[in-house]
Amino acid sequence: WTMVAGENASVVYADTIADMAGIDDLANYGEYSGGPTTGETKFYAETLFDLMTREKDPSGRGKVLIIGGAIANFTDVAKTFTGIIQAFEEYQDKLKAVDVKIYVRRGGPNY
Secondary structure (H helix, E strand, O other): OEEEEOOOHHHHHHHHHHHHOOHHHOOOEEEEOOOOOHHHHHHHHHHHHHHHOOOOOOOOOOEEEEEEEOOOOOOOHHHHHHHHHHHHHHHHHHHHHOOEEEEEEOOOOOO
């Protein structure tokens, strides 16, 4: 599962996942861009977390969520990550129940 912000990061993440795990393991490929508000980002994250936590992996494997972004000078990282954190607070128990590991990489002039 990926949650990617802007620029060329989306291609890099998708390619890396396909190279390392195989394209069959890329469950979601989503991108938000254009300077979303805290509320918009929270809604996007809640939608993704809802889909991600509906059921456990049939093979018993945990799930991985990659949150990342490229150098996007129009994105206010404080706003976007506040929305993501708010969604985490609401979904933390469900994310733990399906054994989600979370990795974050974010860069750019506004981080």
